[in-house]
Amino acid sequence: MESEPEDESKPFKAPNVISIDELKLKTDDNIILVLGSEGEGVSRSINRVADHRVMIPPQLSKDQIGKYPFNMVDSLNVGVSAGVLIYHIRNLTK
Secondary structure, three states, X not given: OOOOOOXXXXXXXXXXXXXXXXXXXXXXXXXXXXXXXXXXXXXXXXHHHOOOEEEOOOOOOOOOOOOOOHHHOOOOOHHHXXXXXXXXXXXXXX
């Protein structure tokens, strides 16, 4: 099956990326969790249909930012991110 070229001018359904703490869900929401790679993220076509685009912000104090060892990791791996998001979504939909 051949895919159609992506329309670069089509806007995202959820134009802004929100913090995990800003995510609001209802108990009866159907949820599909899509996780992308660290560098590329998810495709533009997935971003265009997503209701939410969520990030997990670092929880550092101002004194920790940019200092060893906190400057050595700038992202979570996809497995850790999935665990954090699933835990958070589960608590939101209780």
